[in-house]
Amino acid sequence: MKASSDVIIIGAGIIGCLIAHRLAKKGLRVTVVEKECPGEEASWAAAGMLAPQSEAAHGLGGRFSELCFASHRLYPDFIAELEEETGIKIGYHTTGSLFVASDYVEATALAGLLERQQAAGRPAEELSAQQVRELEPALAETIQVGVYLPDDHHVDNRVLMRALVAGAAARGVEFLAETPVVSLAFDNSRVAGIRIPERVLSADVVVNAAGAWAGLVDQTNQIRLPVRPVRGQMVRLELRPQPLHHLVHSSGCYLVPWPDGRVLVGATVENVGYNKDVTAHGIRQLLDGAVQIVPSLDSAPIREVWAGLRPDTEDNLPILGTGRVSNLVVAAGHFRNGILLAPITAQLITELITIGEPSISLDPFSPNRFEV
The missing domain is CATH 3.30.9.10 (D-Amino Acid Oxidase, subunit A, domain 2)
Structure with a gap:
């Protein structure tokens, strides 16, 4: 039976919404499921700082710093694209x-x-x-x-989220607001979709972009995501x-x-x-x-x-990519850098889903690093 969506994304913060926007731009059928209203959790509460240099003050360097700067370089074109698509002026300084x-x-x-x-x-x-x-x-x-x-730099994250949700919806992304995810639905070693109240939604790929709630999505304990x-x-x-x-x-x-x-x-x-x-x-x-x-x-x-x-x-680094379940993708754990890291995260996750290989290795951020 054909899946109801190509991709289901759990979480409508900036990470989930931008992944949805990029996948829809590639022609995929995308459904975003959000327990509250899109863009009204951490992405709404943030200060909007795009500060890869400042992150050095917190002692995280190496591949994480490279990821921050790579995402930072994408921001001017990202903002310009979204403003042109939606007609919404996004404050960017x-x-x-x-x-x-x-x-x-x-x-x-x-x-x-x-x-x-x-x-x-x-x-x-x-x-x-x-x-x-x-x-x-x-x-x-x-x-x-x-x-x-x-x-x-810094961006008005609340206006950005309003524009991003509008832009994703205009590209055909379906948003299910105020819809909690009860659990993942498995078919042997693969995820077949998600269970929401009263029904199951099927998809070829599920993306866990549930932010601070990412570790609560899989109640079967098949994947350990130590997100707090x-x-x-x-x-x-x-x-x-x-x-x-x-x-x-x-x-x-x-x-x-x-x-x-x-x-x-x-x-x-x-x-x-x-x-x-x-x-x-x-x-x-x-x-x-x-x-x-x-x-x-x-x-x-x-x-x-x-x-x-x-x-x-646990190690203050984001969790990106697939673990033991090949069609369950994680994009979570960005801590204070969700706004900054959204463009590169969306690019890499989109590449992973559509062509099977991201342009930057996700190995340092793999969900498998927490397996005992």
Whole structure:
């Protein structure tokens, strides 16, 4: 019997939606199943930073860093393509990141970041306290030193998701919203589809792009996906005229400015399970960090607070490709880099499904690495 879809994708975040868009562009019949509404979990809650240089501050290099930069290079054409398809203007800025330090410990950490960037041949500039304030006059007088990374960008992720869902739907992708996946449906050693309430959907290929819930999809335990949720709380302030012109990172927070006066302040990192509560402690921590580096934000009105669940893994690397079940593809575990890594993830997963061989090896990110 012919499958109802060529590909079923579990999860309608940016990863699942962009894979769907790319597969539909190749002529495949694609169904995306989402337990809530498309684009309203981690992809909605993100800050929209496209910051492969900044990720070096977290110590993940090697093949992961290469993947980040490869995806970063795809972004300008991706945004232009989606804007042309949908007529939706997606905010995209290329102003770079400024890391700042207010004491010796923070300055030492920045020196390490600068050294790693320069050793990798990436553009990075050390700034004195005076140069920092010339670049960003609103920054506090306590800042002693800075590092400027020009290749970091940012995108309005909420507008991006709205455009991406519209673009995928226009290409024929079917979205099943508010539809939880009960389990995978197996036929011997292959996955035959998914079970949703009251029926089974069949497909030749199933893609698990369920974000922080990816490890809960297979209740048969045939595949172990150690993905866990990590809560990130955020605040949106508003101040006009906009006091900042670059992404700003300190030890206490990061700030994402937009020309309309929005300043996003993020983000907490909390292991609290599937709890998306916004807490007084978390918001106070973010506001204290923001005001410490930009004192004028103390008078900025709070316009919004929220929390999302990032999908983290045991080794902090994404899970990409197939494991023991050859037609079950995983695209999950992107942690804080789902927005950044979406274009390259979609490209490689599309290549894997349509021609059987991705243009970049997925071996370092294979689901099999967790098998005992």
